[in-house]
Amino acid sequence: MFWKKKPKYQTPQITDQNFNELVAESEIPVLLDFYANWCGPCKIIGPIIDELAEEYEGKALVAKVNTEVNPQLSQYFKIKSIPTLMVINKGTMVERFQGLVPKPNLEEILDEYINQQPPISPTPPTP
Numbered sequence: 001m002f003w004k005k006k007p008k009y010q011t012p013q014i015t016d017q018n019f020n021e022l023v024a025e026s027e028i029p030v031l032l033d034f035y036a037n038w039c040g041p042c043k044i045i046g047p048i049i050d051e052l053a054e055e056y057e058g059k060a061l062v063a064k065v066n067t068e069v070n071p072q073l074s075q076y077f078k079i080k081s082i083p084t085l086m087v088i089n090k091g092t093m094v095e096r097f098q099g100l101v102p103k104p105n106l107e108e109i110l111d112e113y114i115n116q117q118p119p120i121s122p123t124p125p126t127p
Helices: 019-024 040-055 071-076 103-116
Strands: 030-035 061-066 084-089 092-098
Touching (some): 030 040, 030 103, 040 061, 040 103
Antiparallel strands (some): 030 084
């Protein structure tokens, strides 16, 4: 073949078990997509979430939560309809949306929280 097919990016999956480690303790902003495999609108926004996860890798955590397999998270966040998108910054939920949100709007929201982050210095300042 004349071209190599790029392997599909694996969007992180957040579960009841790894939520605290990956989301609650995250130093970078987090965008969560609560979805289910049978949900039509979720299938529309899913590829957008996948693109954002790849584009924002290292700057923000963009991940998915399957509501069918993670009932504790769905219950904790009181997910009543899907897709539900949630932004968590420094361990606190700061924004929540239900339904489809255009990619440019999600990029704008993520950029806003990324730009609020203080720069991480490799060494502590000397007195």
